[in-house]
Each structure stands twice: as structure tokens, then as C-alpha cells.
Amino acid sequence: MFGYMIILGVFTLLGMVIGGKLKSTFNKYSQYELRSGKTGKEVAEDMLAHYGIHDVKVVPGQGSLTDHYNPQTKTIALSEPVYASRSISAAAVAAHECGHAVQHATAYPMLAMRSTLVPVVNFSAKAQQFVMMGMMMGIGAGFVNPSLMLAILAGTFGVTALFSLITLPVEFDASKRALVWLDESGVTQGAEYDGAKDALWWAAMTYVSSALMALAMFLFFLLRFMGQD
Numbered sequence: 001m002f003g004y005m006i007i008l009g010v011f012t013l014l015g016m017v018i019g020g021k022l023k024s025t026f027n028k029y030s031q032y033e034l035r036s037g038k039t040g041k042e043v044a045e046d047m048l049a050h051y052g053i054h055d056v057k058v059v060p061g062q063g064s065l066t067d068h069y070n071p072q073t074k075t076i077a078l079s080e081p082v083y084a085s086r087s088i089s090a091a092a093v094a095a096h097e098c099g100h101a102v103q104h105a106t107a108y109p110m111l112a113m114r115s116t117l118v119p120v121v122n123f124s125a126k127a128q129q130f131v132m133m134g135m136m137m138g139i140g141a142g143f144v145n146p147s148l149m150l151a152i153l154a155g156t157f158g159v160t161a162l163f164s165l166i167t168l169p170v171e172f173d174a175s176k177r178a179l180v181w182l183d184e185s186g187v188t189q190g191a192e193y194d195g196a197k198d199a200l201w202w203a204a205m206t207y208v209s210s211a212l213m214a215l216a217m218f219l220f221f222l223l224r225f226m227g228q229d
Contacts, residue, residue: 007220011213018209022202026065029088029195030081036187040082040090047098047181048076056101058094060084067093069100071115076101088188092196095182096203099174110169117163124159127152149225157218164211171207175200 038046044058061067061077069076076097082090103111179197182188188196 007213007216011209011216015206015209015213018202018205022199022206023065025199025202026081026089026093029092029199030085030090032088032192032195033086034088034091034187034192035189037086038091038187039084039086040078040094041084043091043187044076044078044094044098046185046187047095047178048101050181050185051098051102051105053101053105058083067097069097069104071100071104071111074101074104088192088195089199091182091187091192092178092199093203095178095187095196096174096200098181099177100170102177103170103174108170108173110166110173114163114166114170117159117166120159121163124156128156128160150222153218153222153225157214157221161211161214161218164207164214167207168204168211171204175204 041058041060048054048056048058056069056074056076058076058078060083061079064079064081066079067077067082076094078090078094078097082093100111102108178200179193182196183193
């Protein structure tokens with residue numbers, strides 16, 4: 001139990017630090033208006049048009065840093081600080097979400113793999129709490145068939161870790177596509193481009209932190225189970 005609390009505490013703290021840095025970076029570049037004068041919505045629509053994507057709609061979303069692309073409805077939802085803003089941060093976020101739309105349109109394999117795992121991960125997340133309780137109570141090799149227990153661990157914490165790791169190349173690739181387009185299109189120039197790159201870097205770090213936590217949790221419970229043999 002103590003080891004679990006240490007892992008949870010360390011990565012929760014790390015997540016808070018990175019999340020705080022992301023918010024401060026986003027707020028920093030939200031103060032700088034693009035010389036092109038484009039809003040987040042216009043940036044997204046221009047990037048979609050550049051790649052010949054005409055079946056994806058850009059819609060206003062709610063909250064802050066809640067921007068996302070929905071492959072099922074083919075919509076890019078831009079949060080309030082992004083949709084109508086003409087800032088560097090807005091351009092970076094809008095282009096990043098368009099990067100996901102481009103991935104979808106070009107059948108980027110890692111995105112397809114992640115989408116396939118979504119329903120499995122949703123189920124695994126609900127089952128994790130029961131597995132965790134069982135492991136903490138010492139239910140392992142002495143109570144459950146070892147092969148079955150390994151399958152349970154792989155199907156819960158293992159699947160979550162796998163999903164988090166697959167998410168990394170998806171997010172980094174979307175940012176790469178965004179930055180290439182922002183640069184080549186001239187939407188961001190000089191320091192504007194550097195600001196967009198900085199903002200997207202810290203956004204990517206939140207996924208890195210989550211992936212490391214998921215992997216650490218899986219290894220913790222796996223080693224705990226093996227130690228009960």
C-alpha cells in the first residue's frame with residue numbers, strides 16, 4: 001500500500017507541476033495577438049482546407065483547455081479561449097486539433113489503434129478499482145490462478161498503460177503536423193512560431209506524465225503479484 005501511495009503522490013505532484021506550467025504558458029501566449037489576425041476558428045478552417053478536408057466542422061466548445069477532435073462526429077471543438085481568440089496560443093491549439101483531423105483523413109495507424117482501444121480502456125478503468133482492492137488485500141497467487149491473475153492485470157492496468165503509450169506518438173505527431181503547417185502557411189512567424197512550439201511542448205508533457213504514471217502503476221501491481229508466488 002505504501003508503494004502505491006508513493007507512486008500516486010509522485011505522479012500526482014508531477015502532473016500538477018506540468019499542468020500548472022501548461023496553463024501559465026497558454027496564458028502567456030494568449031496575450032500576444034497574431035500578426036495575421038486570424039482567430040482559432042479561422043486557423044482551423046484554413047488548415048483543414050489546405051489538406052482538402054471538407055467534411056470536418058469547427059464548433060465552439062465549453063471551458064478552457066478542453067479542445068478536442070471527435071472522429072465519430074468529425075468535429076473540432078475549440079474552447080472559449082481559443083475559438084474566437086487571435087492569439088498565438090489559440091493558433092497552436094487549433095492547428096494541433098486539426099492535426100488529429102489530418103491523421104484521421106490519412107488513416108494514421110496509431111490514431112486508429114488508439115480509437116479501437118477506447119471502449120476497452122473505459123471498461124478497464126472501471127475494473128481497476130476492484131483489482132487494486134484485491135491486490136491490496138493480498139488476493140493473488142494463493143487465491144486466484146496465476147495465469148488468470150496475470151490476464152486480469154494485463155486487461156486492466158496493462159491496457160491503460162498501453163493506451164497511454166500509444167497516445168504519445170499520436171499527440172506528438174499532431175503537434176508536428178500543426179507546427180509544420182503554421183510555419184509553411186505563414187500563420188505564425190518568428191517569435192510567434194516559437195511561442196506556438198513552446199505551448200504545444202508543454203501540452204505534450206501532460207501526456208508523457210500520464211503515460212509514465214500508467215506504466216508505473218502496471219509494473220507496481222505486476223511485481224506485487226509476482227512477489228506473492
